[in-house]
Amino acid sequence: MSHSPSISLEGLNPEKFTLGARAGSLVGRFLVVGIVGLAVAAALGLTGDQGDLSRFLHAYTTVYVYFTSIALGALFFVLINHVTSAGWSVTTRRIAELVTGAFPLLALLSLPLIIAALMGTAEIYPWANPDGGLVPEGVAHLVHKKAGFLNAKFFAARMVLYFVIWIAMAAWFKSRSLAQDLSGDPAITNLFKKRSAPMIPVFALTLTFFALDLLMSLDPVWYSTIFGVYYFAGGFLCFMALLGILAKKFGAEDGILSGFIRDEHYHDIGKLTFAFVMFWGYIAFSQYILIWYANIPEETAWYHEREGLFWGHVGVLFLLKFLVPFVGLISRHMKRHPQRLVIFGGWVMVMHFYDMFFLGMPSHLNTLHYLEAQAGPATEAGKAWHHAAESFASMPFGIMELACLIGIGGLFVAAVAKSFASHSILAVRDPRLPESMTFHNP
Amino acid sequence: MEQQEAKALGLLAEYETPQALMAAAEKVRDGGYKRWDTHTPFPVHGIDDAMGIQPTILPWIVLGAGATGTLTALLLQWYTNGVDYPFLISGKPLFSWVPAFPVTFELTVLFAGITTLLGMLALNRLPRLHNPLFDVKRFARATQDRFFLALDATDPLFEDSSARALLEGSGATAVEDVPDVPTNENIPSWMWQVAIVLVFATFVPLGLIAASYNSTSTTPPFHIVGDMDWQESYRYGEEVPFFDNGQAMRGALPGTVAVGELEEDDAFYRGMDDMGNWLAVAPVEVSKSVLERGRERYNIYCLPCHGESGNGKGIVHERALALDTSGWLIPRDLTMDSIVTQPDGQIYDTITNGFNYDAETGTGNMAPYAAQIRPEDRWAIVLYVRALQRAANASIEDVPADKRSAL
């Protein structure tokens, strides 16, 4: 029985756990990288033809929902730990609280999409301009039917609402938690528990509709009731993977949280990552098998489009995002080994990006096909669109996607780093800190 | 039994608390003892280290069982639905990982789950219903509120006095001998007798099966699940109590004719022209295939009496003569002139209605074959009979010139 290291928890100073310049130096660098990346992407997208605009907006959306899902995962981590009065997670919970500091940036980054919708840019949201020629004729009546929900103004209003709610939630937890660093008031912990419970349904609904708005409505015909859960499962999984990586970074021998993040924490983070690998696999499989089995054209079309792209089969996605980390993380030994946890965490984060790519980018291919059909397949323009579609399908990850990834990713890292730079990354006077320091996994 | 003084099988020490037991366990471990154990009412965490227990291999066994389950399920589904009896249902592939997944998962868990319990029991050598420790009265509290350390006398380091001293000095509230209470180690003979009787009893059903395997019997076949084998609908040829004549098959109502059975074509069905005269020539096309058909039908229905060549010396006739049946009427030689000169229609009529036949008594020279032979086959037979007549009365001129030499 290895009891906790002999760290005295009396009089811990939040200052000591503030990264300061170590993180602050990243902010400026990543800000520049991010802005350059986005500028390149925007330049490519806005100066080219319809196809480039479509590609830019799709790539932007894909990368955007990826990083937003991580922030949402972090927010959920905070909520669920409070509502269950979790003790083990206390030494890692602040990390999640600080990651949610990216929400204001993400709100800002939603503007291009809101503007695109308001301007009726059918290249990304065919419903934003139902007569813009990018809705196949046979389903135009469906898009009109849905106009009560899928219209630009309501879309913009919803986006604003989501971010108001998320920013408020994240800010409240962060500020209260930071206040507890100074006061150590256990009443704050009780308040967390009390408030976090009703926040969970609000969180669930906003996340669901966010996923519907940004991803599902890329194809305004297709629908799946499980879609919100699918997006949630992937996002929380990705955040747990990130948490494992950050925990290793801060908890290593020379890390700022050395001694505070123990093998038991890696084990628990590993277990949650493993559990959500399974949960994501479960949700993804449930959606797939039901659509595969019923074989209804309007549903299977969505998967069919996705099988024409990149690795080309949903089975590959299962293999990479489910089976590999499942086998990798099944043993207790792997979960308690931080280096391996980081390897599989990194793998999961990449695969979650592939998942978002799988959800978002095929819609661009559709757009190209529509453009081809609109121009007439026999015409010069039609042939050009056909060629564009072929070349995109053969290599869908190009400069545009890379620029968007660097752009939004850079800004996201900058925002998170800023958050880390100015606050303690340990909830030093959380009443359950001692428990977190001594608990044992069976 | 010879020794009056029972030798102790070991020592049992009792402790009040898990902490005391843990401390004692560390001492015994450090003392180098190998054959000893602690007994507690609940799993005491940390005692594994205190006793030096190595991690169990159970997880690996379970992993193996789970993998076996996975493989079993996949092979089973692939082989049964994809290979052995491929059966296409609602356009699904014969084998695909998507619908195969649920059963694969379940069997993996089933195999692994059963192995977990059985593996745990096997590694623990359980069930073990007899245990010398049960003979120590205070040991009953091992499952209640006391903590015990048992030292086995077979341990190489075990020496009563030193071991006792070690335990007594370890904070034990009591140290006691584990008595060697006499017990029967060998399976009693009545168990063997029962087993032998059982083994012999198993031969009875096997014998019964062997006796009826492929063997002749007047007992109707036994249908294990017979409920749908005989349904409440009657079929042709079955007996049914509902109707007067007890037959399931219903005849046509008097005065009605089934569709297609009007048989209004006199020439074809009766062999007569409009005036009631026999047709001289069969109203069917003459071709090799019809003649072949005629030969085949003739051989089935006519040959038994009239013989292969139509000479009236068929095998039934031969047999009738051999039996010396008084009532036997010699079949006609179909190649005789009186028949050669008959019109086709008349021969047809003979096949249909018999010859010299009295329908009332059912007797006559030849019975009617209308029920057995279809009209077009009767005409085919007529043509074939003509061929037989021609062959019987043929001259060398009838043989094609190039074949004559063969005769």
Next chain:
Amino acid sequence: MSSQYDLEIQTALEDPTSRPHLVMGGATFASIDDDVAGVSEGFLKKTSLAWYAMFGASISVLAMLGAVVVYLISTGVGIWGNQSPVFWGWPIVNFVFWVGIAHAGTLISAILFLLKQDWRTSINRFAEAMTIFAVCCAGLFPAIHVGRIWVVYWLFPIPNQMEMWPNFRSPLLWDVFAVSTYATVSLLFWYMGLIPDLATFRDRATSKIRQGAYAFFSLGWTGSSRHWHRYEKAYLILAGLATPLVLSVHTVVSFDFAVSQLPGWHTTIFPPYFVAGAIFSGFAMVLTLMIPVRAIFGLQHIVTLRHLEVVSKVILATGSMVGYAYAMEFFVAWYSGNPYEQFAFTNRAFGPYAWAYWIMVSCNVISPQLFWFKKLRQSVPALFVISIFVNIGMWFERFVITVTSLSRDFLPGSWAYFQPTPFDALTLIGSFGLFFTLFLLFIRFLPIIAISEIKGILHKQESHH
């Protein structure tokens, strides 16, 4: 039904710096034995009249079930209300209802074990037993609804003279595997948990028969630490196996419906939604049964109000998930623009079965929302009443799903109104007879609380001070 311990908890202030005691009343190892074994031993000394009365009632209902089943098998499923187009009527509703109830036990024993939720120890044995009995009741319905129960072995891949195999691409066959695996693993899990406690019973027993029986079933358990080591590992593995298993069972049940193309059935959220609903109904049943049992046998210090409150929170959480699923179904039905989908859901809420739908919504969605109030979470009568509402609501949920969609299929010419016959009702009532008969035998002869696990908790509690 409340006790001094309940009052103690109701007035206690939460202190996040320490974990509250799960076992109260100054319990010791020995007193736990007395309390739990006393339930069973007390019976033998002087079996309570109430038990005999309840057992008599249950077994009569069970006998009635036997008679109904015999009549069903000898006559055919025509005695039920199932007919075109509602071929899946009452039996499937009851099957899904009971399987759902069965989920709580494994959830409590396996998932909460993995989540290190120590409070599970007070109720896990009880819930596991409930699981097994509920699976028995659930298994009854598919078994008898096939009509020709004697050929039920066709569901298993056994070589035969027909050289036919079951169709592994059918979700109904997945059900066979899922439910039988679940029943087996639940039974193993339950039995494994029982072994040390049966040994305790054995060592306390005074009559030869009891000693012999408990000695036989406890397999010679001596509490050896070497045994405990493997035992705990096995328990952990079984928990790890049972966790995805419990999810898979109701998922596969949901596949029975959702792989079809029938509007109202074919919706992708069915798998997690069914699982949430199953846990929801299972926990409600745990409350319904646990509240009277703890009061009758004086177990309020082991199954404290705190336990009941946590259960109520799980009910609130899963009830909200179910509500989320209802909402998503409705929204997406509209969003789909598919007239069949839209009709299916309008028909549910306003069609001929609207009454059932609104019973379902008020019991399943609205009633658990009352658990937002701490006062109600800590009021034993309120917990009891709401848990019964949830049980009713979850039965109606299955009724609504099964019957509304089938009774209004794609072909208006075949539309009909499903009405159960008295035999339908008697079969359902009879299944409760089976459940309670088994349950009453369980509380009379077996440890209804995991004694050794409670002792572990007690030890933990003590060593914290």
Next chain:
Amino acid sequence: MEGNIFPAWTSKVRDLLPLALGGGGLYVVTLVTFGFSPETLAVGYQPEQPVAFSHRMHAGELGLDCRYCHNTVEQGAKAAIPPTQTCMNCHDKIRTDSELLQPVRDSWETGEPIRWNRVHDLPDYVFFNHSAHVTRGVGCVECHGRIDQMDVVRQEEPLSMGWCLDCHRNPEDVLRPVSEVTNMEWEADDQAALGAHLAAERGGINPPVLSCSGCHR
């Protein structure tokens, strides 16, 4: 608990238990496999008939073609049991005073059919068509055995579904020229070559992959 309740030999019983369970399992499997097989339950059924009609005599020694009596076999699903008329074709003249033939004469006089006992009886849910087989070269002998050697007819084959499938999956082992279907003694010089040729020529013999209603309707 006081003292041991179970004697020490219970551990030895435990060690033998896997053996006993394994043996018991094997025994039950054997029992079911052979006990429930049609070879045990159905094959060899040889009911007594109301008339001591000898197929050996009529079909074997006399060499009457099967179709002389079972004349519907080429057109219908059933190979009809002949009416009394067919018997009387000859027996109004042969053995008219035989004791054995008394039931036939009675039947003829009263018009009551002779109640033959059915030997080969497929379950009612099986749709079997004689003509489909006989006119495509499946010999009578394949299902009924050497009828021409039986005084009293007996069920030779299991008539189980698996038995049907075995043949349908390997039709080349049994197919013969249509002209030889009633010939009980016929044997091909090279069945493998002939069977393969005939199976390819006829086609559609393999068990139905698309629906059960090929045989169950």
